[in-house]
Amino acid sequence: MASMTIEVPDGALAAMRQDSVGFAKEMRLAAAVKWYELRRVSQGLTAEIAGISRAEFVVALGRFGASPFQATAEEILREAGV
Secondary structure, three states: OOOOOOOOOOOHHHHHOOHHHHHHHHHHHHHHHHHHOOOOOOOHHHHHHHHOHHHHHHHHHHHHHOOOOOOHHHHHHHHHOO
């Protein structure tokens, strides 16, 4: 696994009311959710990026107001031949 160092203003930690470990975990999750929304990665990979199980990731999607489905209603209907 790769390791990175990211500089974050102290005020961001205070605003999120988290220590650096909690902030890093939340940032990984937020990035994973956004990449999933953009259809850049699958649920399985985004869960791995976030460091949680796929089931926990699906629950987290709801917390972020994101859909667990990457296909649109139109795409599903088209595939169904409707």
